[in-house]
Amino acid sequence: MNEQKGWNVLEISNLTKIFNRGSINEVTAIRSLSCFVNKGDFVTVIGSNGAGKSTLLNLVAGTYLPDEGSIRLGGHDVTFWPEHKRAAYIGRVFQNPLSGTCASMSIEENFAMASRRGLGVSLKWGVTRRDREFFKEKLRLLGLGLEHRLRDKVGLLSGGQRQSLTLLMATLRRPRLLLLDEHTAALDPRTAQQVLQLTEEIIREMELTAVMVTHNMRHALELGNRLIMMHHGRIILDVAGEKKKALSVQDLLHEFSKLRGGDEIADDKMLLI
Numbered sequence: 001m002n003e004q005k006g007w008n009v010l011e012i013s014n015l016t017k018i019f020n021r022g023s024i025n026e027v028t029a030i031r032s033l034s035c036f037v038n039k040g041d042f043v044t045v046i047g048s049n050g051a052g053k054s055t056l057l058n059l060v061a062g063t064y065l066p067d068e069g070s071i072r073l074g075g076h077d078v079t080f081w082p083e084h085k086r087a088a089y090i091g092r093v094f095q096n097p098l099s100g101t102c103a104s105m106s107i108e109e110n111f112a113m114a115s116r117r118g119l120g121v122s123l124k125w126g127v128t129r130r131d132r133e134f135f136k137e138k139l140r141l142l143g144l145g146l147e148h149r150l151r152d153k154v155g156l157l158s159g160g161q162r163q164s165l166t167l168l169m170a171t172l173r174r175p176r177l178l179l180l181d182e183h184t185a186a187l188d189p190r191t192a193q194q195v196l197q198l199t200e201e202i203i204r205e206m207e208l209t210a211v212m213v214t215h216n217m218r219h220a221l222e223l224g225n226r227l228i229m230m231h232h233g234r235i236i237l238d239v240a241g242e243k244k245k246a247l248s249v250q251d252l253l254h255e256f257s258k259l260r261g262g263d264e265i266a267d268d269k270m271l272l273i
């Protein structure tokens with residue numbers, strides 16, 4: 001995919017996603033949502049439970065197809081591209097540290113798989129000496145000593161080590177777009193902070209375009225150049241640059257309480273600060 005100059009990395013137009021259409025369980029998870037993400041944007045996304053954050057990432061990644069609307073990636077219409085085709089251009093890290101890596105394979109085999117992602121049908125996952133040096137160089141950046149454990153099975157690693165590895169693997173081939181779906185939510189606070197710092201460094205050094213869903217308002221404010229708040233499948237706040245820098249947790253709580261009438265707020269995961 002040749003990224004056409006001047007295009008937004010991601011353009012979403014009038015996107016709607018309805019689950020269980022026509023049944024009593026019908027849910028409109030995304031409602032006529034439009035937005036664009038510029039090259040180099042690092043967007044943090046917050047919102048109440050069920051606001052549609054994960055569904056939006058799933059639609060962008062191709063896990064789900066929309067009922068209406070379109071998605072353009074790097075100027076190309078990918079609305080009906082299958083997930084595996086989009087995976088060549090999208091890096092993704094999920095909340096569960098177990099989902100991004102294969103436990104029964106070694107660190108170097110996991111890396112080899114990630115480095116060949118999107119390169120066609122070849123299943124040659126053999127690791128060359130050159131590969132090994134490259135993997136070691138990347139792993140050294142983590143400061144976790146994993147560069148000395150290339151042949152260890154990934155299942156032996158801690159959640160934080162595994163999530164850091166997943167992050168490296170997801171960005172190995174410099175994706176056009178990095179999607180982070182609450183990728184530190186399952187980690188203890190100290191490990192989460194380390195993985196967030198790594199996230200910030202990788203995005204900055206590789207000049208990636210990223211969208212990060214989080215329930216933690218402090219993280220949403222501290223990271224990225226732009227913040228989006230979602231509610232009931234819509235974007236209800238979109239601030240960038242200096243305006244975002246000026247936002248406080250209190251401001252976000254205020255926005256949120258306006259939506260909820262101020263009384264249900266205590267039960268919501270979004271209150272993490």
Ligand SMILES: Nc1ncnc2c1ncn2[C@@H]1O[C@H](COP(=O)(O)OP(=O)(O)OP(=O)(O)O)[C@@H](O)[C@H]1O
Binds near residue numbers: 050056
């Ligand atoms: N596969 C599915 N089938 C049916 N309904 C779904 C499915 N996925 C999501 N939903 C519904 O769509 C709505 C949006 O869910 P989504 O998971 O995108 O919200 P979210 O903002 O990520 O929430 P949370 O912060 O709780 O993870 C919710 O009402 C949810 O129950």
